[in-house]
Amino acid sequence: MRLDQLPLRERAHIADIDWTALSDAEARRLREFGFGEGVAVEVWHRSGLLGRGPIACRVGRMTVAIRRSNAAAISVVQQDRP
Amino acid sequence: MNPAPLVALVGNPNAGKSALFNALTGARQKVGNYPGVTVERKSGRMALADGRPVELVDLPGTYSLTPSSPDEAVTRDVVMGAQEGERRPAALIVVVDAGNLDNHLRFALQLRELGVPMVVALNMIDMAERDGLVLDPQALSRELGVPVVPTVAVRRRGMDELRDALASVLGDGTSQPAAPAEPADIASLQRRARAISVAATVSETPVRRITHLIDSVVLHPAAGLAILIMLFFVMFQAVFAWSEAPIGWIEESFAAAQAWVTAALPDSFLRSLIVDGVIAGVGSVVVFLPQILILFFFILLLEASGYMARAAFLMDRLMAGVGLNGRAFIPLLSSFACAIPGIMATRTIDDPKQRLTTILIAPLMTCSARLPVYSVIIGAFIPARDLGWGIGLQGLIWFGLYLAGVLGAVAVAFILRKTVARGAPSGFMMELPRYQMPNLADVAIGLWQRAWVFLRRAGTIIMMVTIALWALLSFPVAPEGRSQVEYSIAGRIASGLEVVVRPIGFNHEMALAVIPAMAAREVAVSALATVYSIESDDEAETERSLGTQLQGRWSLPTALAFLMWFVFAPQCLSTIAVMRRETNGWKWPIFALGYLFALAYLAAGATFWLATALGL
Numbered sequence: 001m002r003l004d005q006l007p008l009r010e011r012a013h014i015a016d017i018d019w020t021a022l023s024d025a026e027a028r029r030l031r032e033f034g035f036g037e038g039v040a041v042e043v044w045h046r047s048g049l050l051g052r053g054p055i056a057c058r059v060g061r062m063t064v065a066i067r068r069s070n071a072a073a074i075s076v077v078q079q080d081r082p
Numbered sequence: 083m084n085p086a087p088l089v090a091l092v093g094n095p096n097a098g099k100s101a102l103f104n105a106l107t108g109a110r111q112k113v114g115n116y117p118g119v120t121v122e123r124k125s126g127r128m129a130l131a132d133g134r135p136v137e138l139v140d141l142p143g144t145y146s147l148t149p150s151s152p153d154e155a156v157t158r159d160v161v162m163g164a165q166e167g168e169r170r171p172a173a174l175i176v177v178v179d180a181g182n183l184d185n186h187l188r189f190a191l192q193l194r195e196l197g198v199p200m201v202v203a204l205n206m207i208d209m210a211e212r213d214g215l216v217l218d219p220q221a222l223s224r225e226l227g228v229p230v231v232p233t234v235a236v237r238r239r240g241m242d243e244l245r246d247a248l249a250s251v252l253g254d255g256t257s258q259p260a261a262p263a264e265p266a267d268i269a270s271l272q273r274r275a276r277a278i279s280v281a282a283t284v285s286e287t288p289v290r291r292i293t294h295l296i297d298s299v300v301l302h303p304a305a306g307l308a309i310l311i312m313l314f315f316v317m318f319q320a321v322f323a324w325s326e327a328p329i330g331w332i333e334e335s336f337a338a339a340q341a342w343v344t345a346a347l348p349d350s351f352l353r354s355l356i357v358d359g360v361i362a363g364v365g366s367v368v369v370f371l372p373q374i375l376i377l378f379f380f381i382l383l384l385e386a387s388g389y390m391a392r393a394a395f396l397m398d399r400l401m402a403g404v405g406l407n408g409r410a411f412i413p414l415l416s417s418f419a420c421a422i423p424g425i426m427a428t429r430t431i432d433d434p435k436q437r438l439t440t441i442l443i444a445p446l447m448t449c450s451a452r453l454p455v456y457s458v459i460i461g462a463f464i465p466a467r468d469l470g471w472g473i474g475l476q477g478l479i480w481f482g483l484y485l486a487g488v489l490g491a492v493a494v495a496f497i498l499r500k501t502v503a504r505g506a507p508s509g510f511m512m513e514l515p516r517y518q519m520p521n522l523a524d525v526a527i528g529l530w531q532r533a534w535v536f537l538r539r540a541g542t543i544i545m546m547v548t549i550a551l552w553a554l555l556s557f558p559v560a561p562e563g564r565s566q567v568e569y570s571i572a573g574r575i576a577s578g579l580e581v582v583v584r585p586i587g588f589n590h591e592m593a594l595a596v597i598p599a600m601a602a603r604e605v606a607v608s609a610l611a612t613v614y615s616i617e618s619d620d621e622a623e624t625e626r627s628l629g630t631q632l633q634g635r636w637s638l639p640t641a642l643a644f645l646m647w648f649v650f651a652p653q654c655l656s657t658i659a660v661m662r663r664e665t666n667g668w669k670w671p672i673f674a675l676g677y678l679f680a681l682a683y684l685a686a687g688a689t690f691w692l693a694t695a696l697g698l
Binding site: 023025026028029030031032033034036044045046047048052053054056060061062063064065066067069070 | 150408
């Protein structure tokens with residue numbers, strides 16, 4: 001599943017990031033925000049009344065807004081519910 | 083005597099760096115620019131416990147030493163001792179957010195490898211505790227091998243301890259930095275940062291975070307947008323309503339100064355220069371100060387509280403439509419009050435092409451200086467007819483003029499992003515910081531700096547321009563019985579200009595009025611008043627009687643064309659001057675002048691021809 005498809009408030013972790021789908025600057029910024037394989041991630045908010053806006057996700061202790069097109073480069077695996 | 087050692091304040095964005103800078107230096111700050119780049123240099127003095135002075139410089143926030151904007155490049159160059167016009171720092175104060183150690187320690191580790199003596203300010207420790215985190219500063223200090231001081235910069239807590247720690251690492255300020263270690267890659271730094279963060283965390287109790295609760299309302303697709311619109315509606319109401327009285331005081335005091343000089347000096351060109359040139363010119367700029375301060379008061383408040391990032395988040399989709407991103411929203415919004423603070427606010431846009439586009443379209447937002455012009459012309463030519471549902475015809479025209487500016491900006495941004503400001507559609511990636519209560523002293527310091535920058539930069543240039551305009555209107559001296567305005571150089575230029583603007587319905591008086599309006603748009607009103615020789619000091623009186631005068635002399639198509647001209651024309655040289663500052667050269671301001679004049683000419687012409695064809 002891709003990060004932009006992850007339902008709100010579902011715990012997941014990043015399985016893979018397609019760095020080639022991102023520009024150098026975008027890839028660096030994502031790494032600086034703490035995105036990386038194996039990192040836990042959750043989608044908390046979606047902006048969307050005026051079309052498909054960016055999403056706000058929780059990575060580590062940060063809340064980060066990214067566009068859905070960038071989120072589509074990030075593959076996530078949902079964690080099994082207890 | 084050796085100069086005071088330089089200490090640099092570094093850290094991630096949203097670590098509370100500026101608040102810490104204010105807490106350490108108080109109001110003793112200097113704002114300048116680094117040579118050759120439009121990056122602000124903020125420095126201030128502080129004293130260590132033993133009284134030794136230290137120069138503290140606040141560096142732009144960045145996530146790593148690999149820069150992605152000119153601001154971030156300055157940070158890298160300063161800490162590495164490679165920035166032109168800046169000494170190598172003798173020590174660093176690294177600010178980290180106690181509630182986000184995983185991320186902020188990575189940059190701290192990267193900075194530690196430079197070998198410069200450093201102190202870590204474990205900032206916003208109160209917010210981390212609110213979020214259920216208990217940290218051990220000693221353990222963190224052991225892991226990092228540098229002093230760690232818990233601080234709450236916005237509440238001014240931990241400052242004495244931080245000064246002591248700084249004094250201990252500074253020594254006598256002459257130590258040479260150790261040889262820099264091999265740079266590690268970002269992923270391994272991140273792993274070490276996480277490990278250290280775990281080692282320094284005593285316990286973590288999961289709590290329902292306040293920020294998340296607020297965000298579930300504020301970022302809600304429907305409710306969030308309603309709140310955004312409401313907030314900015316209140317902001318604009320305040321910009322206009324609260325500024326009325328102070329604007330009156332400023333106008334009165336400048337009028338008093340003019341009266342005083344007039345009485346004190348004999349009638350001469352010197353007196354005319356001081357009264358009509360210098361005082362009138364400076365007054366026409368200073369009069370914007372209340373609106374700028376009120377606007378920045380709100381912007382600083384919204385920024386310090388953490389809301390601005392949310393506004394950018396909500397507006398990103400809309401901005402993406404014209405090739406910009408959410409960050410461009412705030413500067414454009416500010417431009418509705420005045421393009422000058424708007425253009426200054428574009429510094430937060432990291433992509434240079436997007437920043438340029440935003441600067442170039444900012445003058446299309448209907449600023450407050452157009453209001454007197456709109457008010458006179460609409461009042462005179464548009465009947466106050468009620469169209470039903472509480473909508474008046476005059477109000478509709480007002481709205482139409484605002485809309486024309488916005489649509490023009492959308493179209494221009496779209497074209498610029500495909501042509502001269504073409505660039506990769508850099509995405510929108512932004513941290514949404516936690517909400518926090520802003521500190522009023524920090525807001526006050528920010529306001530003071532904005533006011534100073536505005537008065538000094540725009541004030542000097544506009545003063546020269548007004549003096550030039552005064553000269554154009556005063557020379558050569560008209561012989562007895564002939565109008566000075568008509569006989570002056572400006573009058574002759576207007577006769578030349580009239581040939582150009584006649585096709586779009588402008589007459590000689592209008593051609594003359596748009597020349598001094600270059601200094602400030604609302605001057606068009608007083609210029610028309612002068613030309614139609616109405617003697618009145620009271621502005622409202624002038625507007626009323628001017629309106630009746632205009633009704634007799636202008637046709638409706640001419641009046642509408644004049645309105646459209648003011649929607650687009652680059653009629654404020656302070657804006658152009660600020661553009662030059664912010665883009666570091668004359669190329670883009672001249673480009674803006676050119677395209678805005680062309681747009682104004684075409685829009686006014688189209689309006690005139692259409693209105694004439696419709697028989698209005």
